[in-house]
Amino acid sequence: MDLLVQAALNGLLLGLVYALVALGLSLIWGVMEVVNLAHAEYLMLAMYATYWLWALGRVDPLVAAPVVLPLFFLLGWLTYRVLIRRVLAAPMVSQIFATFGLLFFLRYSAFAAFGPNVRGIWQSHLAGSLTVGPWYVGVPQLAAALVALGAFALLWLFLNRTKTGKALQATAQDRVVAQTLGIDVEQMFALAWGIGIAAAALAGVFLMPFYQVSPTVGDAFLLIAFASVVLGGFGTVAGALVGGIGIGLVENVLGALIAPTFKLLFAFAVFVLMLLVRPQGLVGE
Amino acid sequence: MSLLLLVAGLALVPLAVRDSFFLNAAIHVFLLGTAALGWNLIGGYAGQLSFGHAVFFGVGAYTSSVLLTRHGVWPWVGGPVGAALAVGLSLVIGAATFRLRRHFFALATLALAEITRITFLNWTYVEAAIGLYLPLHYRGRLAYLMWDGKVPYYLAGLALFAAALALTWWVDRTRMGLYLKATNQDADAAEALGLPTLRYKLWAMGASAALAALAGTLYAQYVLYIDPYTVMASRISLLVVVMALIGGRGTVFGPALGAAFIVLLSEYTRTALGHLGQGYDFILFGALIMLLAIYEPRGLLGLGRRARPHRAVPVVEGSAPAPLPASGTPQDRVALRVEGLSKRFGGVAALEAVDLVVRQGEVLGLIGPNGAGKSTLFDCITGFQRPDRGRVVVDGADLTARPPHALAHAGVVRTFQLVRVFPELTALENLLVAQPHRGESVWQALRPPAPAVRARAEALLRRVGLAASREVPAGELSYGQQKVLALAMALMTQAPVILLDEPTAGVHPALIQELVAQIRALNAEGRTFVVIEHHMEVVNALAHRVYFLAGGRVLAEGTPEAVRQDPQVLHAYYGH
Numbered sequence: 001m002d003l004l005v006q007a008a009l010n011g012l013l014l015g016l017v018y019a020l021v022a023l024g025l026s027l028i029w030g031v032m033e034v035v036n037l038a039h040a041e042y043l044m045l046a047m048y049a050t051y052w053l054w055a056l057g058r059v060d061p062l063v064a065a066p067v068v069l070p071l072f073f074l075l076g077w078l079t080y081r082v083l084i085r086r087v088l089a090a091p092m093v094s095q096i097f098a099t100f101g102l103l104f105f106l107r108y109s110a111f112a113a114f115g116p117n118v119r120g121i122w123q124s125h126l127a128g129s130l131t132v133g134p135w136y137v138g139v140p141q142l143a144a145a146l147v148a149l150g151a152f153a154l155l156w157l158f159l160n161r162t163k164t165g166k167a168l169q170a171t172a173q174d175r176v177v178a179q180t181l182g183i184d185v186e187q188m189f190a191l192a193w194g195i196g197i198a199a200a201a202l203a204g205v206f207l208m209p210f211y212q213v214s215p216t217v218g219d220a221f222l223l224i225a226f227a228s229v230v231l232g233g234f235g236t237v238a239g240a241l242v243g244g245i246g247i248g249l250v251e252n253v254l255g256a257l258i259a260p261t262f263k264l265l266f267a268f269a270v271f272v273l274m275l276l277v278r279p280q281g282l283v284g285e
Numbered sequence: 286m287s288l289l290l291l292v293a294g295l296a297l298v299p300l301a302v303r304d305s306f307f308l309n310a311a312i313h314v315f316l317l318g319t320a321a322l323g324w325n326l327i328g329g330y331a332g333q334l335s336f337g338h339a340v341f342f343g344v345g346a347y348t349s350s351v352l353l354t355r356h357g358v359w360p361w362v363g364g365p366v367g368a369a370l371a372v373g374l375s376l377v378i379g380a381a382t383f384r385l386r387r388h389f390f391a392l393a394t395l396a397l398a399e400i401t402r403i404t405f406l407n408w409t410y411v412e413a414a415i416g417l418y419l420p421l422h423y424r425g426r427l428a429y430l431m432w433d434g435k436v437p438y439y440l441a442g443l444a445l446f447a448a449a450l451a452l453t454w455w456v457d458r459t460r461m462g463l464y465l466k467a468t469n470q471d472a473d474a475a476e477a478l479g480l481p482t483l484r485y486k487l488w489a490m491g492a493s494a495a496l497a498a499l500a501g502t503l504y505a506q507y508v509l510y511i512d513p514y515t516v517m518a519s520r521i522s523l524l525v526v527v528m529a530l531i532g533g534r535g536t537v538f539g540p541a542l543g544a545a546f547i548v549l550l551s552e553y554t555r556t557a558l559g560h561l562g563q564g565y566d567f568i569l570f571g572a573l574i575m576l577l578a579i580y581e582p583r584g585l586l587g588l589g590r591r592a593r594p595h596r597a598v599p600v601v602e603g604s605a606p607a608p609l610p611a612s613g614t615p616q617d618r619v620a621l622r623v624e625g626l627s628k629r630f631g632g633v634a635a636l637e638a639v640d641l642v643v644r645q646g647e648v649l650g651l652i653g654p655n656g657a658g659k660s661t662l663f664d665c666i667t668g669f670q671r672p673d674r675g676r677v678v679v680d681g682a683d684l685t686a687r688p689p690h691a692l693a694h695a696g697v698v699r700t701f702q703l704v705r706v707f708p709e710l711t712a713l714e715n716l717l718v719a720q721p722h723r724g725e726s727v728w729q730a731l732r733p734p735a736p737a738v739r740a741r742a743e744a745l746l747r748r749v750g751l752a753a754s755r756e757v758p759a760g761e762l763s764y765g766q767q768k769v770l771a772l773a774m775a776l777m778t779q780a781p782v783i784l785l786d787e788p789t790a791g792v793h794p795a796l797i798q799e800l801v802a803q804i805r806a807l808n809a810e811g812r813t814f815v816v817i818e819h820h821m822e823v824v825n826a827l828a829h830r831v832y833f834l835a836g837g838r839v840l841a842e843g844t845p846e847a848v849r850q851d852p853q854v855l856h857a858y859y860g861h
Contacts, residue, residue: 104570107571219519261407
């Protein structure tokens with residue numbers, strides 16, 4: 001029983017990080033119906049950025065976040081301006097191809113630049129663990145989960161309390177109507193990419209103290225992010241949160257019960273099951 | 286013919302060239318090219334993008350290898366068994382995702398690839414991450430498909446590659462190719478014409494997986510050692526996509542061309558740059574895919590085609606308004622009956638207990654203000670929407686909420702308000718896709734269109750005045766011409782009942798006259814029509830009877846004159 005609660009606790013913390021990765025995927029789909037297959041590659045790049053800041057300048061991930069975040073916001077923005085904008089009017093097939101090409105471009109650029117080795121950080125301020133009764137909570141995991149929760153709260157405030165946030169929501173609902181209301185739809189699309197990629201980067205920064213990076217780390221995270229989005233519901237912020245936590249729980253609890261090696265298998269099982277039973281997701285319409 | 290020459294020419298190459306570097310590269314071209322041609326069936330023709338074809342390749346390689354090492358089974362048996370397993374796996378994924386929007390299938394294949402690799406890396410029965418060494422059997426070379434030189438592998442690879450090319454060529458020139466392309470370009474429109482799109486997508490998926498699996502088997506026989514990193518790597522999934530994409534997807538020779546280009550490029554950059562070359566070619570491929578997605582989705586073959594001069598679209602000469610032909614006389618027999626049909630969207634009642642009777646041989650008008658539920662009624666009748674309550678009865682058979690193609694098979698075919706044709710198929714091909722599909726098996730679809738069907742398509746094109754445009758892609762026709770083409774496609778299905786959703790909306794006034802004459806003449810020949818229409822003069826000229834819908838209810842029914850004078854109709858239209 002203790003083991004299960006511990007696994008659920010781990011799952012919940014990690015699930016919040018998954019939710020942060022899934023957020024951008026869901027937001028971008030929600031606003032402009034583009035599936036970003038390269039999403040997890042930005043996470044990988046952010047992990048490398050965090051690693052190199054630490055390895056070369058001994059910059060702690062806690063401090064790295066304010067540097068990495070705006071950088072990846074800009075990167076997301078640029079991705080929209082340079083690539084996505086040009087395939088927006090094309091058939092969905094072309095859009096899927098474009099982000100698929102981007103995935104390989106980014107991944108193998110990382111291979112070329114950093115080599116295939118696995119790299120990790122070992123001296124961060126975020127280290128150690130807390131004991132709560134019979135259970136353990138890793139400090140880096142807790143920090144990542146809290147940051148994720150904070151990011152979701154901020155995004156919620158932004159979307160519902162600011163004019164720009166509301167304009168973004170309006171664009172998601174109907175881009176034509178939004179345009180007639182004087183909303184610069186192009187700006188909104190670019191903004192969605194900026195926010196989405198920055199969220200993935202934030203997850204990457206806070207994963208670094210307890211997770212290692214390699215050029216192919218995106219493989220697993222892309223799958224997890226998609227499973228989360230499908231579980232929660234494509235296109236909604238709440239869906240990403242619910243789905244991420246759900247996948248974190250499923251993965252860790254079933255992993256503890258059956259076999260940890262097959263964690264991803266459970267995520268995939270949930271993914272296929274949801275497609276069969278409820279493709280709109282838990283909180284989708 | 287050119288295909289035969291190509292294969293024969295390639296088969297003679299080893300007589301002259303014995304260079305093992307070249308032979309090795311050529312074997313890779315054949316094997317990966319086979320997988321790419323397989324990918325092309327589902328990803329190119331049917332437009333369902335798979336990013337996990339390494340799974341099928343790997344399943345093929347592992348099945349035959351495990352059977353050989355553990356049970357001494359010949360790869361001649363192990364290969365087909367592996368192909369069967371791959372087909373089974375592919376159908377599970379296809380069946381789960383093909384009814385959803387396209388990205389779900391792409392995601393599922395991506396996920397499947399990842400999961401399969403993890404499973405195989407941890408599965409001790411298949412030697413997990415250690416990998417499988419195939420036992421050498423140099424005594425029964427042909428039986429065990431194992432040789433100590435490269436030439437036999439070259440020929441075996443070529444044979445498989447030729448088979449894949451032949452299959453693709455066959456698909457391309459038979460109905461199957463047309464059906465898959467139509468499904469890709471507009472699945473709803475294809476369904477409405479009676480095409481069971483799911484069946485054809487599953488067929489393409491299965492054939493695709495089988496080809497990849499057979500290539501995997503032969504690959505394992507060639508390299509004699511497999512592990513999940515080599516035969517299930519995302520690198521293979523990528524290569525296969527890149528080959529088809531760069532060569533030109535949805536074409537016969539594109540993926541083959543792409544395979545040659547990519548493998549040779551890869552091999553030569555590797556020798557030129559050493560181990561450094563490994564990652565760089567993939568950066569290049571990634572960039573190339575992005576560029577192609579932006580500028581030329583049809584690949585290298587598309588670039589070549591672009592260079593050719595463009596055909597001018599012939600203009601339809603307007604004919605002098607002829608006197609209207611006589612229309613038909615309605616019979617007593619009921620062709621289509623709708624009973625108590627209701628449909629709600631959220632809190633809004635789009636249809637409220639609608640009863641409707643369509644008699645054989647009549648033209649029934651469906652009028653009413655915007656948002657009255659007319660198009661929703663069509664959607665519910667033809668299976669595009671599932672009604673909450675009520676029944677749809679065709680010729681006495683209850684067909685409520687059956688898939689659209691089932692309605693078409695029963696003899697009810699619809700057109701769409703915003704015209705839907707297959708934009709990249711020619712006008713003639715559009716009509717060939719619309720041939721009757723009732724009772725058509727997959728085997729029949731693997732034959733070219735029957736001469737009689739082709740003749741009927743030509744005759745229909747002449748009848749609606751599109752004969753001069755028969756070779757023009759439908760997407761390049763004017764809007765009015767597309768509407769006429771859509772009508773011709775509905776006729777091509779030979780369905781006795783045709784539902785027309787605003788046939789004259791957006792059509793040039795000169796063409797409207799012609800359209801009305803066409804419909805009257807067709808009706809005189811015995812076709813039944815249900816027409817949603819806003820132009821009252823068109824309704825008057827066509828309809829024997831009219832239903833008036835408003836707010837999801839039938840408010841009036843009768844002759845056009847009677848309905849026009851009905852106080853409820855006046856109220857709904859003029860507000861007094």
